[in-house]
Amino acid sequence: MQILLDFLVSVIAFFHVYILWLEMFAWESRAPKVFTNFPKPLFKDTKTLAANQGLYNGFLAAGLVWSFFIDDANWEMNVRLFFLACVAVAGIYGAFTASKKIFYVQALPAIIAIIIALIIRYR
Numbered sequence: 001m002q003i004l005l006d007f008l009v010s011v012i013a014f015f016h017v018y019i020l021w022l023e024m025f026a027w028e029s030r031a032p033k034v035f036t037n038f039p040k041p042l043f044k045d046t047k048t049l050a051a052n053q054g055l056y057n058g059f060l061a062a063g064l065v066w067s068f069f070i071d072d073a074n075w076e077m078n079v080r081l082f083f084l085a086c087v088a089v090a091g092i093y094g095a096f097t098a099s100k101k102i103f104y105v106q107a108l109p110a111i112i113a114i115i116i117a118l119i120i121r122y123r
Helices: 002-025 047-067 073-097 101-122
Strands: none
Touching: 002 047, 002 073, 002 101, 047 073, 073 101
């Protein structure tokens, strides 16, 4: 179970690093191919806004990566659960406000990881 949790947390962290890159550095080049619901003429005008969102995704990734370097198992789990919950809430909010797809690519993996983490903690 721990290996599965570590794998999921790694994938979620990597995904948020990818989103950071997309929103901060590739907003006008690659992002229009990913965010197809967003009108293409708006990418240039929203570059700064997207970079800000990308930075927040980077903070989520940093928190999840940080959890791998905490020696105390209880604190490792606390930090991991906190950042997974942040990812889940952001994904749920995004699903309601932007696209339902966000739930499946962001919130659902975090929710699954939270469930696995809680099983590990309380078994």
